[in-house]
Amino acid sequence: MSVSKRFLQPALRKAALALCVPLLLAAAAPAFAQTAASAADAPGAAPVRAGVEAWFKGRYKVDELRRTPIPGIWEVRIGKDLIYVDDKGQHAFVEGNLVDMRSNRNLTRERTDELLTIDFSTLPLGIAIKQVIGNGKRTMAVFEDPNCGYCRKMRQDMVGLKDVTIYTFVIPILSADSEVKAKKALCADDKGRAWSDMMLQGKVPGNAGSCETPLVKLKELAQKLGVSATPTTFFQNGRRLQGYVPAAQFERLLEENSKS
Secondary structure, eight states, X not given: OOHHHHHOOHHHXXXXXXXXXXXXXXOOOSOXXXXXXXXXXXXXXHHHHHHHHHHHTTSSOOOEEEEOSSTTEEEEXXXXXXXXEETTXXXXXXXXXXXXXXXXXXXXXXXXXXXXXXXGGGSOGGGSEXXXXXXXXXXXXXXXXXXXXXXXXXXXXXXXXXXXXXXXXXOXXXXXXXXXHHHHHHTSSSHHHHHHHHHHHOOOOOSOOOSOXXXXXXXXXXXXHTOOSSOEEEETTSOEEESOOOHHHHHHHHXXXXXX
């Protein structure tokens, strides 16, 4: 769960949104990447960090401080969450997006996408369930729970995909029953077929689910990557897609993010 959802009280949420409005209406300067270099070491960072850390009272760690295109406003990164704070460390807005109104670029979304992108080559594919469709030239990884309704819906759409290799990382996070089903799928002789049959037809493998499985490693991987909901997809360029999108949109994203 994000910092904004866990930390803000309703009154603070209201104040944060109120502050967001005039900031978004301000004329944004050049692109974020061009103005944010080495912000943590720039003069003026100390009071921002001190103010935010005092506000958090030790609940969260400030990982990075960067200047935004708006004079006097800083981006504060807590893990993969972003908030914006004034240069005196006295006011913040936590829910909202920073937009360059000239180019219509959502700078908050661009920065968040950057933070959520991974190095696909570092994924431990050996603990995933591998399925190859067609020539398998496109590659993707997806984190799924056996009791996830949107995962099942996404699986139905995947039947229509062509030329893709799918690595499924099973993370039983929804219920105790999820863990039972996950173990049975991972203990099946044909894991790919067992997973597809379970997600598409509701057929749970008949084995005891008593073999040694990589579930501990799978949960650790999900935690490391900040995957807390299913389905979560990673394309081969490392871009992340959280949640379900319609089949045509998913195909477009898969193709766009499979290009080298």
